[in-house]
Amino acid sequence: MTQPAMNMNSFEGKRILALVREGDYAHAGEEEAIERVFRAVPKQAGSWLLDVGCGRGGSAEYLRRHGWGHVEGIDRDVESIEYARATYPEVEFHACDVLDVPRTITRTFDLIYMLNAFYAFERQADALAALRKVAKPGAQLVIFDYTVGAKSSDAPNPMMPGAIRLSEIAATLRDSGWEPAVVEDLSADYARWYATFVERIQLKRAEIEKIGGAESYDFVFSMYSGLHGFIVQGGVGGAIVHARAD
Ligand SMILES: C[S@@+](CC[C@H](N)C(=O)[O-])C[C@H]1O[C@@H](n2cnc3c(N)ncnc32)[C@H](O)[C@@H]1O
Numbered sequence: 738m739t740q741p742a743m744n745m746n747s748f749e750g751k752r753i754l755a756l757v758r759e760g761d762y763a764h765a766g767e768e769e770a771i772e773r774v775f776r777a778v779p780k781q782a783g784s785w786l787l788d789v790g791c792g793r794g795g796s797a798e799y800l801r802r803h804g805w806g807h808v809e810g811i812d813r814d815v816e817s818i819e820y821a822r823a824t825y826p827e828v829e830f831h832a833c834d835v836l837d838v839p840r841t842i843t844r845t846f847d848l849i850y851m852l853n854a855f856y857a858f859e860r861q862a863d864a865l866a867a868l869r870k871v872a873k874p875g876a877q878l879v880i881f882d883y884t885v886g887a888k889s890s891d892a893p894n895p896m897m898p899g900a901i902r903l904s905e906i907a908a909t910l911r912d913s914g915w916e917p918a919v920v921e922d923l924s925a926d927y928a929r930w931y932a933t934f935v936e937r938i939q940l941k942r943a944e945i946e947k948i949g950g951a952e953s954y955d956f957v958f959s960m961y962s963g964l965h966g967f968i969v970q971g972g973v974g975g976a977i978v979h980a981r982a983d
Contacts, residue, residue: 743949743956746857748816751792753945753957757937761795761824764853764881765975766930771799771852773926774881774977778848780804787811787846789835789868790854794821797828806847811838836863839870846871850879856899865913872982878915880978886924888971896964897973906978915980924968927975931965 744750745763754763764770784806788797791810794817801808811831812818818832833841835858849868858864868878883900894900907917938945938958945954967973 743953745957745960746814748814748820749949749953751814751817753948753953755793755795756944756948757934757941757957761793761798761821762852763792764796765927765934768799770881770926770930771796773923774850774852774879775800775805778805778877778879781806781847783807784847785809785844785873787838787842787849787868787871789838789849789851789864790857791817791821791830792854793817794825794828794830796852797821797830798825801825801828809842809844809846811835811841836860836867838867842871844871845873846876847873848877848879850881852881853883855880855882855901856897858899861899862909862913865910865915869914869982874982876982878910878980878982880980881923882976882978883927884922884924884974884976886968886971886974889973894967894972896967900973901976901978903976903978910978910980914983916983918979918981920979921977922974923976924971924974927973928965928968931961931968935961935965 751763755761758767760767786806786808788808788810791797791812794810797808797810809829811833813834815832818830821830831841849872883897885900885902910917938961942954
């Protein structure tokens with residue numbers, strides 16, 4: 738039987754991901770990944786960070802609570818932003834598309850980051866140019882995301898059409914006003930994180946079915962087992978892409 742498609746970036750999708758991940762996270766590796774991404778970023782009370790595609794706000798709150806500075810978050814999903822505002826009142830959240838950030842936010846930031854959000858943007862180059870407008874001179878940009886794997890064909894992967902093509906990202910960054918810096922490959926971590934994630938989905942079956950019924954469980958299980966398989970086979974990978982406002 739064909740399963741109905743479910744958008745994992747919808748409010749219900751992120752609610753299920755948060756349940757499985759046991760925190761308000763919809764990115765691979767949860768808190769271990771946040772620590773990995775920010776391990777070289779000094780904790781400075783006076784720094785301003787922007788979480789782009791912040792979802793339910795758990796990562797923004799994690800960074801604020803652990804001393805990385807002031808954090809603001811934006812997401813186009815209004816329900817997620819309402820949830821984030823009610824749950825994490827010490828972070829300022831804005832409901833807007835990434836392309837509207839310069840019109841919505843008046844301040845500028847020392848660090849702008851995305852945790853599994855960039856792959857979901859329809860206009861990735863325009864998004865980078867919009868974010869450049871709210872970057873302080875010399876600001877850091879950090880993109881934690883899926884990549885087109887080393888063993889992928891040239892055709893866009895239907896499972897992850899927005900995954901970062903590492904051979905093209907430096908040029909895309911330069912064209913939008915960012916100076917590309919190092920890329921850290923996390924493909925082995927992604928394989929491990931998704932193996933654990935698929936196990937957790939099975940353990941949480943009853944709770945997932947309570948939110949979205951048996952169809953949701955079947956969809957989520959087959960989608961993430963498939964993604965794990967792609968990652969293990971080298972079709973999809975993961976990386977942290979660093980850049981600076983030049
Ligand atoms: C996989 S979730 C990751 C959420 C969050 N970064 C986290 O780690 O929990 C991707 C998020 O990107 C948001 N998003 C997708 N396209 C967007 C856009 N054009 N502008 C703003 N947010 C967007 C979605 O609403 C979703 O919350």
